[in-house]
Amino acid sequence: xxxxxxxxxxxxxxxxxxxxxxxxxxxxxxxxxxxxxxxxxxxxxxxxxxxxxxxxxxxxxxxxxxxxxxxxxxxxxxxxxxxxxxxxxxxxxxxxxxxxxxxxxxxxxxxxxxxxxxxxxxxxxxxxxxxxxxxxxxxxxxxxxxxxxxxxxxxxxxxxxxxxxxxxxxxxxxxxxxxxxxxxxxxxxxxxxxxxxxxxxxxxxxxxxxxxxxxxxxxxxxxxxxxxxxxxxxxxxxxxxxxxxxxxxxxxxxxxxxxxxxxxxxxxxxxxxxxxxxxxxxxxxxxxxxxxxxxxxxxxxxxxxxxxxxxxxxx
Amino acid sequence: xxxxxxxxxxxxxxxxxxxxxxxxxxxxxxxxxxxxxxxxxxxxxxxxxxxxxxxxxxxxxxxxxxxxxxxxxxxxxxxxxxxxxxxxxxxxxxxxxxxxxxxxxxxxxxxxxxxxxxxxxxxxxxxxxxxxxxxxxxxxxxxxxxxxxxxxxxxxxxxxxxxxxxxxxxxxxxxxxxxxxxxxxxxxxxxxxxxxxxxxxxxxxxxxxxxxxxxxxxxxxxxxxxxxxxxxxxxxxxxxxxxxxxxxxxxxxxxxxxxxxxxxxxxxxxxxxxxxxxxxxxxxxxxxxxxxxxxxxxxxxxxxxxxxxxxxxxxxxxxxxxxxxxxxxxxxxxxxxxxxxxxxxxxxxxxxxxxxxxxxxxxxxxxxxxxxxxxxx
Ligand SMILES: Nc1ncnc2c1ncn2[C@@H]1O[C@H](COP(=O)(O)OP(=O)(O)OP(=O)(O)O)[C@@H](O)[C@H]1O
Ligand SMILES: [Mg+2]
Numbered sequence: 001x002x003x004x005x006x007x008x009x010x011x012x013x014x015x016x017x018x019x020x021x022x023x024x025x026x027x028x029x030x031x032x033x034x035x036x037x038x039x040x041x042x043x044x045x046x047x048x049x050x051x052x053x054x055x056x057x058x059x060x061x062x063x064x065x066x067x068x069x070x071x072x073x074x075x076x077x078x079x080x081x082x083x084x085x086x087x088x089x090x091x092x093x094x095x096x097x098x099x100x101x102x103x104x105x106x107x108x109x110x111x112x113x114x115x116x117x118x119x120x121x122x123x124x125x126x127x128x129x130x131x132x133x134x135x136x137x138x139x140x141x142x143x144x145x146x147x148x149x150x151x152x153x154x155x156x157x158x159x160x161x162x163x164x165x166x167x168x169x170x171x172x173x174x175x176x177x178x179x180x181x182x183x184x185x186x187x188x189x190x191x192x193x194x195x196x197x198x199x200x201x202x203x204x205x206x207x208x209x210x211x212x213x214x215x216x217x218x219x220x221x222x223x224x225x226x227x228x229x230x231x232x233x234x235x236x237x238x239x240x241x242x243x244x245x246x247x248x249x250x251x252x253x254x255x256x257x258x259x260x261x262x263x264x265x266x267x268x269x270x271x272x273x274x275x276x277x278x279x280x281x282x283x284x285x286x287x288x289x290x291x292x293x294x295x296x297x298x299x300x301x302x303x304x305x306x307x308x309x310x311x312x313x314x315x
Numbered sequence: 316x317x318x319x320x321x322x323x324x325x326x327x328x329x330x331x332x333x334x335x336x337x338x339x340x341x342x343x344x345x346x347x348x349x350x351x352x353x354x355x356x357x358x359x360x361x362x363x364x365x366x367x368x369x370x371x372x373x374x375x376x377x378x379x380x381x382x383x384x385x386x387x388x389x390x391x392x393x394x395x396x397x398x399x400x401x402x403x404x405x406x407x408x409x410x411x412x413x414x415x416x417x418x419x420x421x422x423x424x425x426x427x428x429x430x431x432x433x434x435x436x437x438x439x440x441x442x443x444x445x446x447x448x449x450x451x452x453x454x455x456x457x458x459x460x461x462x463x464x465x466x467x468x469x470x471x472x473x474x475x476x477x478x479x480x481x482x483x484x485x486x487x488x489x490x491x492x493x494x495x496x497x498x499x500x501x502x503x504x505x506x507x508x509x510x511x512x513x514x515x516x517x518x519x520x521x522x523x524x525x526x527x528x529x530x531x532x533x534x535x536x537x538x539x540x541x542x543x544x545x546x547x548x549x550x551x552x553x554x555x556x557x558x559x560x561x562x563x564x565x566x567x568x569x570x571x572x573x574x575x576x577x578x579x580x581x582x583x584x585x586x587x588x589x590x591x592x593x594x595x596x597x598x599x600x601x602x603x604x605x606x607x608x609x610x611x612x613x614x615x616x617x618x619x620x621x622x623x624x625x626x627x628x629x630x631x632x633x634x635x636x637x638x639x640x641x642x643x644x645x646x647x648x649x650x651x652x653x654x655x656x657x658x659x660x661x662x663x664x665x666x667x668x669x670x671x672x673x674x675x676x677x678x679x680x681x682x683x684x685x686x687x688x689x690x691x692x
Contacts, residue, residue, distance in 0.1 A: 209408065211405075212410060215409075215471075217374075218396070218400075218402045218472075219401065219425060219475065220426065222396055229425075230410060233412045234411070
């Protein structure tokens, strides 16, 4: 923008340069004049990756979901049969609901745990905020798998918690619900995704004008009322972002349930993985993936809509 | 000088109240009584502790030393939400997630017991009428102009019927014309509702034109409190004289003094003979002092005969610059012994009378009881 203005301010000079330096100058002039061209140029690496890395595979998957698997071949006649299966076969519905439940629980737990942390840093830390933020993202410095295995060690039959409790004489048998259960999946996912909740909530809290809080206090709000009347509604964008950032990826997670979920903690994504692998029914897998994507999209849109509506009425 | 406790007829009192932020002294030994129904202004340059004083009253900050009283009771340690005062914030601090009605009603809804929604609606309408915002009801905050937001902020603070309304530079963000209008409106409002107003400003014109009393501050301390007229005519020292209105200062020393006159030898060589009064009596012969003369108190004339006979000083000066101010003309004059000084003279009555031209020589005088003798601090 600045360069643009400078050029306008000295039309003679820029014209002179353009006529002397031929096509390069002209190209440069076009480039400088059009904001759209500059924008797309900046975006181009991402656009290329998106095209080949996302859009193309997505299109292929949509196509495959309408086909039928015959041994090692595809019957490419159009059919809605796989989608019919998603609805008709109880196993898929059950897995879908379990995925949503586990991921939903994980989202709630994560946001509830992340909010106080973000709140603390935003309002009660005055120096070295950056260090606190970095410390909170520390779990991300190790690999995802390593973190899952760490939880396995903590939650296992002879893990940290069970042996600790046994050592204290509080329990005789190890707590079995800890590992290989939906609980284990929720705990592991919540820990793994915590930073994704803390950061957006922190940003939204940090953005709140402190004089608004003083205004609420001035008008008679004690700390609790003030939180409910001003802080919470104003941090809602952060909560919404955090919720979606955790819910959407965790619904489709299959590593964590596979490692710590046990039979009762298996999620739909594990089944989808199997369809593309052992079961070798790609159309079924594709249809399941599509069904899940649509469900998540619908839930997200409804969620955003409802929270927006509610935000105006919190007081 | 300081009485223990607070007089019963005061709404707000400071008793030796100080506020420190680490090493920074934001307010020092404030001692002040604000009467019920009064319009008081805190006036001073940036960083002199005006906002801090206001926050001590509101309860956002607690004094490091001394006491703050509201209606005769010490409120040290009482949190802001339990104090019967409300504040209009510098940038309004309106809640962006609420519309106008909900913003204004906020204070009422936090009351316990909560008034009925009919009652709330009625009160909201009343205050919105009061600040001339009837009919805007359900607009969003960002759909309002600066002046309108200002009114919403006022309405929101007034709905609780506070004992004191605190205003922290409420008009600073408005343009000049709107600011003038709002000043008049605020003044009328204050008379109508009868609530004590405490205003913070660094605009001396605003403070002088609106308030019953002005409290001049410097470096966290109160320098002088008084009515606008008092401050203008009888400033305690050079700082106040300089801050309230414009003034010319001439340094010098007391040369001679008796019951009725005080002669001051200015550093430039001339001598001024002023009428003695209670304030000038403080200075002894030989003391370093400073003579303060308001620009509008200086008489200008083309002929020496036109000057008044009984003058503190008469001189001949050259017009260096001339600024047309409408109802007045401001001249920058220069005299060898007095140096440069400002004079404001009213437009002559007859249009045919020409103002003085640049480089013209004029006769200057001021009368014996206009100029002030101030300590030269
Ligand atoms: N929270 C704080 N922490 C540290 N110092 C502060 C704090 N608040 C104010 N101060 C200091 O106290 C002094 C007085 O500040 P205050 O805000 O009262 O000034 P002010 O008169 O309102 O100025 P302005 O006209 O610029 O608003 C300043 O030197 C300021 O730096
Ligand atoms: Mg201030």
